[in-house]
Amino acid sequence: MIIVGSDHAGYALKEEVKKYLESMKYEYIDVGTYSLDSVDYPDIAKKLSMKVLEDPANKGILLCGTGIGVSMTANRFKGIRAALCVYPYMATMARKHNNANVLCLGGRLVSPALANEIVEVFLNEKFEGGRHIKRTEKMDTLEP
Ligand code: RB5
Numbered sequence: 005m006i007i008v009g010s011d012h013a014g015y016a017l018k019e020e021v022k023k024y025l026e027s028m029k030y031e032y033i034d035v036g037t038y039s040l041d042s043v044d045y046p047d048i049a050k051k052l053s054m055k056v057l058e059d060p061a062n063k064g065i066l067l068c069g070t071g072i073g074v075s076m077t078a079n080r081f082k083g084i085r086a087a088l089c090v091y092p093y094m095a096t097m098a099r100k101h102n103n104a105n106v107l108c109l110g111g112r113l114v115s116p117a118l119a120n121e122i123v124e125v126f127l128n129e130k131f132e133g134g135r136h137i138k139r140t141e142k143m144d145t146l147e148p
Pocket of ligand 1: 045068071072073
């Protein structure tokens with residue numbers, strides 16, 4: 005399942021991404037926010053991350069104004085590999101090498117057309133595995 009979520013600053017782009025997902029017949033769950041009223045991005049990033057972690061097959065699409073705050077927050081959750089992407093190539097590599105399971109987008113940075121392109125790549129590229137497995141696994145072993 006695809007989980008989508010945003011704060012108020014990502015709300016408009018989230019609605020565009022949802023339209024795109026619907027047009028491509030992807031099913032998704034929207035964990036909010038559901039209006040332009042101001043909310044705190046860590047709350048949404050937490051909600052989405054917890055939902056993504058329920059099933060290894062899940063993927064998240066998470067938005068705030070820049071994508072920075074939600075990516076910082078989501079990456080605090082063990083098992084979440086959130087990638088902030090502003091080019092389709094970043095999404096390609098985030099999937100192939102980093103096995104990203106959450107895509108972060110900046111609602112104030114990318115156009116709907118570019119966001120849709122990035123989303124499409126993120127949803128379709130496969131993790132290459134191989135030498136990248138031990139590297140992604142190492143992320144989950146890090147303790148301060
Ligand atoms: C909200 O104004 C903004 O700070 C937030 O959406 C995000 O860009 C934070 O990283």
